[in-house]
Amino acid sequence: MRRIALLAAVAALLAGCSTPSGTDGDLTNGWGAQPAPSEPVPAAGSCLTASGNVVYADKGDPVAIAVDCATPHKLEVVKTGRFPDDISPPGWGDKAMQAAYADCGKAASEYTSADWHTGWLFVHIGRPSTAAWAGGARTYVCGLVEGGSTNAYTPAVERTGSLKGALAAGTSPVIRRCAKLNGVVTDARGFYKDIHGQRRIDCATPHDAEFAGAIELPPGPYPSWAAQQDYVFPRCVEAVAALFGLSEAALRRRGDVEVEFTYLNDETEWVAGEHVSICYAVVASTHPVRGSLKGIGTGPLPV
Incomplete structure (x- = not known):
């Protein structure tokens, strides 16, 4: 009820005010609508550095910045996909995330030219932030990460160079x-x-x-x-x-x-x-x- 009373009072004040000379009463004055919140989507093949640890067991998403793959980085993008529009932000294990994990795993194996499990690697799925999701963002980012052990809490290895085709030659140090x-x-x-x-x-x-x-x-x-x-x-x-x-x-x-x-x-x-x-x-x-x-x-x- 307080909110209704406040709106009514504002309406009364506006009704009692005259329109300044030279204006049309349109507060937006023809401005276009503000764009919905969005986040940049990295392209497949790009590399990302992260502000914190990237851990296989961590279901959160690190803040990542695109860098040249020749410089130290923690993730490499192998594909991007899109969550359905009509769902809430998916959590780990939800059907939408299951589909994304399968999609990212397939992409990771194709990118490295062999089953990614045969390397010291794991797959990370980047998701839109809460604000970006509210604004309509639905893109997920399939990241490939180098690890040093099978411990789920071991942080990603900071590496240089690309993982593309890394499991095909048989000589890469990332091969398990x-x-x-x-x-x-x-x-x-x-x-x-x-x-x-x-x-x-x-x-x-x-x-x-x-x-x-x-x-x-x-x-x-x-x-x-x-x-x-x-x-x-x-x-x-x-x-x-x-x-x-x-x-x-x-x-x-x-x-x-x-x-x-x-x-x-x-x-x-x-x-x-x-x-x-x-x-x-x-x-x-x-x-x-x-x-x-x-x-x-x-x-x-x-x-």
């Missing part, structure tokens, strides 16, 4: 190869009982794991640990055997190597559309290796 396991307690043979992540490391330095393959689980409800193991483990055994150049039976006879896979332990990531598990060939952490395990067959580990 060797890793150092994050564990605490080992068993009698020197293998970690629990693994909490993998950290990227050069194969020439001592390490206890090597990438063997990326396995995509089928869509559906979030799978339990047992369901993931039943689906992923036999496929990882096959991938590790192929890495060594052995049959699965011959791999089992080695006794000095185990097969591990990354457990998809975040249901929100699954709902968003991330269904890929990473397979590793693992050696005793108390006896790390130097060099690659690729093609060594029944030969000794490269210690």
